[in-house]
Amino acid sequence: MANRKISPRASPRTSERLRAAGLRPTRQRRLLADLLFQHGHRHVTAELLHQEAKEAGCPVSLATVYNALHQFTDAGLLQQVIVEASQSHFDTNVGPHQHFYEEEAGRLTDISADIGVSGLPQPPKGTKIQRVDVVVRIRRD
Amino acid sequence: MANRKISPRASPRTSERLRAAGLRPTRQRRLLADLLFQHGHRHVTAELLHQEAKEAGCPVSLATVYNALHQFTDAGLLQQVIVEASQSHFDTNVGPHQHFYEEEAGRLTDISADIGVSGLPQPPKGTKIQRVDVVVRIRRD
DNA sequence: CGTAACTTTAGAACTATTCTAATCTGCTTG
DNA sequence: CAAGCAGATTAGAATAGTTCTAAAGTTACG
DSSP: OOOOOOOTTOOHHHHHHHHHTTOOOOHHHHHHHHHHHTTSOOEEEHHHHHHHHHHTTOOOOHHHHHHHHHHHHHTTSOEEEOOOTTOOEEESOOSSOEEEEETTTTEEEEEOSOOEEEOOOOOOTTEEEEEEEEEEEEEEO | OOOOOOOTTOOHHHHHHHHHTTOOOOHHHHHHHHHHHTTSOOEEEHHHHHHHHHHTTOOOOHHHHHHHHHHHHHTTSOEEEOOOTTOOEEESOOSSOEEEEETTTTEEEEEOSOOEEEOOOOOOTTEEEEEEEEEEEEEEO
């Protein structure tokens, strides 16, 4: 009879998704997963997601948000995007793609077009290329 | 008779360089500029430069290192390179070029080849492209 | 249901960076 | 060259984002 505060409209598929990723579908993780994956791809910051959870009427501690973001990332459900030194951004689009970044607004946008990078030299001896990130920095004009 | 602790082997040109950039050639700035610009292009972190100043026998406060890095950057003598969320990196190569980044070691290397990026879409309405950064993440194998 | 393993949480701790206010220095002027 | 001021340096406090800790709560499985 306890635990009346069910996470609002948790999609029934969310639990399955979490389980498939090897994560227990706890109330908090279901909420966060719903916020992240329910409406197409998006970019979040820990602070933003924390705020959204609170606004959804199901507050989650900031530590849990950080935990979840990292677990989701390790599970391949999220990707970390590094565009500014002061904050980490996470992207629900985990396929290979690139980003626009608007510094002033801190706004990150997926580039849907296929970016080609040519002229890459051999990586230094003893290393291999793991990923190529392209960030197109834009400014309001 | 005071101020016997002259910065070691400050190149005579360094003062001119600083003055040209609109910065007073103080003892600290001369030292830092020498460490940065005397031996070809390099990449530093505030912590690293601070350490090097100490080892050069001319300790400089960390705040001064940060101040100098930003002033040099504003003056166009340095460029900030964003490759990891936890620390800022600065590059003495301010021309257009791209980077290899080895995560484990935190090592940044210039790519000397000319990288071409094709397939860039129009930037979002009301914005214009300011810079395109390519980071080739590599791993020891 | 019991219980072992896993989660969440508040708050402390930590790290990189910036700020503050006091002191000092480089440069110009008399 | 002494005085004085704008600008620079500094130690240490403050801040922001993130991670850690250890105690309390949940989940899943028999």
